[in-house]
Amino acid sequence: MLIKNNALVADEWIVLRLKEGEAADSVTVPAGNVIVPLPVWNCQHEALQGRKELGLWLAGFERAEDIPDDVHRFPVIAVDFHKYTDGRGYTLAYRLRNQYGYRGELRAMGDILRDQLFYLKRVGFDTFAVRADTDIRDALKGLSDFSLTYQASTDNAQPLYRREKRGAAR
Amino acid sequence: MYRYDQFDHQIAKERVAQFRDQVARRLSGELKEDEFRVLRLQNGVYMQIHAYMMRLAVPYGMVSAAQMRMFAHIARKYDRGYGHFTTRQNIQFNWLKLQDTPDILADLATVEMHANQTSGNCIRNTTSDEFAGVAQDEVVDPRPYAEILRQWSTFHPEFAYLPRKFKFSITGAVQDRAAIEINDVGLQVVKNAQGEIGFRVLVGGGLGRTPAIGTEISAFVPWQHLLTYAESIVRVYNEFGRRDNLYKARIKILVKAIGIDEFRRQVEEEWKLSKDGSGTITQAELERVAACFSTPGYEQLPPADAAVATLQKSNKAFASWVKRNVKAHKVPGYAAVELSLKRAGVAPGDATAEQMDAAAELADQYSFGELRITHMQNLVLADVKQSDLIALWEAARINGFATPNIGLLTDIICCPGGDFCTLANARSITLAKAVDERFDNIDYLQDIGEIDLNISGCVNACGHHHVGHIGILGVDKSGEEWYQVSIGGSKGSPANIGKIIGRSFSFAQIPEVISRLLQVYVRERQSGERFIDTLRRSGLDPFVEYVYATPVAEDEKLLLPDYDLIKHGMSYDTPYYSPRF
Numbered sequence A: 001m002l003i004k005n006n007a008l009v010a011d012e013w014i015v016l017r018l019k020e021g022e023a024a025d026s027v028t029v030p031a032g033n034v035i036v037p038l039p040v041w042n043c044q045h046e047a048l049q050g051r052k053e054l055g056l057w058l059a060g061f062e063r064a065e066d067i068p069d070d071v072h073r074f075p076v077i078a079v080d081f082h083k084y085t086d087g088r089g090y091t092l093a094y095r096l097r098n099q100y101g102y103r104g105e106l107r108a109m110g111d112i113l114r115d116q117l118f119y120l121k122r123v124g125f126d127t128f129a130v131r132a133d134t135d136i137r138d139a140l141k142g143l144s145d146f147s148l149t150y151q152a153s154t155d156n157a158q159p160l161y162r163r164e165k166r167g168a169a170r
Numbered sequence B: 001m002y003r004y005d006q007f008d009h010q011i012a013k014e015r016v017a018q019f020r021d022q023v024a025r026r027l028s029g030e031l032k033e034d035e036f037r038v039l040r041l042q043n044g045v046y047m048q049i050h051a052y053m054m055r056l057a058v059p060y061g062m063v064s065a066a067q068m069r070m071f072a073h074i075a076r077k078y079d080r081g082y083g084h085f086t087t088r089q090n091i092q093f094n095w096l097k098l099q100d101t102p103d104i105l106a107d108l109a110t111v112e113m114h115a116n117q118t119s120g121n122c123i124r125n126t127t128s129d130e131f132a133g134v135a136q137d138e139v140v141d142p143r144p145y146a147e148i149l150r151q152w153s154t155f156h157p158e159f160a161y162l163p164r165k166f167k168f169s170i171t172g173a174v175q176d177r178a179a180i181e182i183n184d185v186g187l188q189v190v191k192n193a194q195g196e197i198g199f200r201v202l203v204g205g206g207l208g209r210t211p212a213i214g215t216e217i218s219a220f221v222p223w224q225h226l227l228t229y230a231e232s233i234v235r236v237y238n239e240f241g242r243r244d245n246l247y248k249a250r251i252k253i254l255v256k257a258i259g260i261d262e263f264r265r266q267v268e269e270e271w272k273l274s275k276d277g278s279g280t281i282t283q284a285e286l287e288r289v290a291a292c293f294s295t296p297g298y299e300q301l302p303p304a305d306a307a308v309a310t311l312q313k314s315n316k317a318f319a320s321w322v323k324r325n326v327k328a329h330k331v332p333g334y335a336a337v338e339l340s341l342k343r344a345g346v347a348p349g350d351a352t353a354e355q356m357d358a359a360a361e362l363a364d365q366y367s368f369g370e371l372r373i374t375h376m377q378n379l380v381l382a383d384v385k386q387s388d389l390i391a392l393w394e395a396a397r398i399n400g401f402a403t404p405n406i407g408l409l410t411d412i413i414c415c416p417g418g419d420f421c422t423l424a425n426a427r428s429i430t431l432a433k434a435v436d437e438r439f440d441n442i443d444y445l446q447d448i449g450e451i452d453l454n455i456s457g458c459v460n461a462c463g464h465h466h467v468g469h470i471g472i473l474g475v476d477k478s479g480e481e482w483y484q485v486s487i488g489g490s491k492g493s494p495a496n497i498g499k500i501i502g503r504s505f506s507f508a509q510i511p512e513v514i515s516r517l518l519q520v521y522v523r524e525r526q527s528g529e530r531f532i533d534t535l536r537r538s539g540l541d542p543f544v545e546y547v548y549a550t551p552v553a554e555d556e557k558l559l560l561p562d563y564d565l566i567k568h569g570m571s572y573d574t575p576y577y578s579p580r581f
């Protein structure tokens, strides 16, 4: 199960992770809806180019300069958080949405916590694959911690002072 | 000062609810400590051995009388009757129960306060000049910009999990009282040749293991672009700051590693993408916020008060107090008054609930109901009529605020150190106490004049020893307590990192070492020079030579096994947690 656009849905994608002994250039990409890691795409993109239902995943520490230019071809891009305290994936998502103009599904996966979903949503993620040990129904609540925000981000391109008439009655 | 509108109230309310739920889940065991830690830190809550500590935010050090009374209430209801004002102009309470912390946040919200981001690897509370708005050397009042920064950084979704903590400081005056050169980002509000307002921006300052003075990244960023420029800096840092080593994670290390020119290039590149976008500050928003800091209703007063002048002549204690604790004000007939929180036997920056209530009372009576907290861990009443100075002095004396030592040797910045902090190599507060005792002659202190003595118990530098005119650092030599002495540091205008004078000393030698340094100053000084001026002119050599010329005797009294905090009537027994995180 996944959280997608504030609801629970079945996950229709398989995430390909390299096992020990497998290499990016030789691993077999199974048929169907597969999200492949960046190194696999980089090594095999000629062979994979024809597959429409192909997703890409980036490690949270991958940098903007590593992002392929043709991000728009992927219906899904996932960012994998190896540790919830590593915040690079937030900037990565912000860049994908605002600087690359990526409009497809942007998925957060790996070590993400319920109490982070609100910020993750704000920077541009719309789909969340929470850890297996997390109660996913419970995690849904994390998306609505706040009804108001001060600054602009992907979810709202205007800061509060441009959205609302401020200084009103206390 | 800034007043919340309905939106600020709403956000504060939702934050309380969010944290209440998180604490409940922690208490029920649903949240593990490792996952809860980051959540509590972003609300200023630290876990100690015996209790929880909570650091409340005092945005840019401004606090109303009602807010100060709330601190007193918190001290009484949830703590042990006192609190501790910090070098980042905040206040922290040391004896709390976790289950009470949501109630504390709820209480704070009723007076438009919070504990947002006072800890954790996020953008921290912005510090500023304690004399903002009243200083004679002020070019532009920095507070509206500080408030705009506060709102922008509050719950910024992209920057809650940075490599390390991130500190802004802002000043609008000629003299830098906000130590902008030792912050991750330092902002100086300036006017350009056309009279337009903007910021000189410094980046990469900081203390700790690798002290660094901030470097100029831009000479002038127009005020409208403050947020987009700041965001560009933090974004580059979030992406490229080191995350593999706690001690190399601050932005100063990144700036040093790639060089300021390359860092600037990356920031400018980033800025191109957001400049002139929706993050640009509007005139309307600036005006709305600035209106909260409009000048209070000053009366037309004569520039000086005759009774004050008379009492200064006849009463030495009053004269000393005026000289040290009363500061010039831009409006004739007014003064800014510092309430000292440094007195013998009390840890620097500590105040009791009774003192907080008294300070609030004084603010209501004499200073438009407002106070400021200084980075030197004292309080300021910024708008006092000179004709009220005598009455205020009497009241300050009764409440233990009138030590006439602002800026003097005994106005020490010192960290909790070995008496309380588990990371310490040596005691700091006890050493401060020994210095207090050795130099208790106010005439001598006045003669020595302005000098910053800063003490840290270990290399984490919570006591800012690098930027003390005299800096003392606790070091470990095969399990024993020793102190390294540096001189020539300075926290601003310009900031400098002090130089170590030579081999280290024992606890009982330090007061004599300080005495020798002062003797050289007295011998070498030219008229009007402060300690630091003489040192800068003459260089380190005369000081170093004299200190090491003959063996430094140990003060026998300090060697007694019972020379410690408790025996000397320190007013508390708190196991402080290191403020370094």
Ligand code: SF4
Pocket (backbone or CB within 6 Å): B415, B416, B417, B418, B421, B422, B423, B424, B425, B428, B456, B457, B458, B459, B460, B461, B462, B463, B577, B578, B579, B580
């Ligand atoms: S960690 Fe900070 S408070 Fe603790 S001894 Fe070191 S400098 Fe002092």
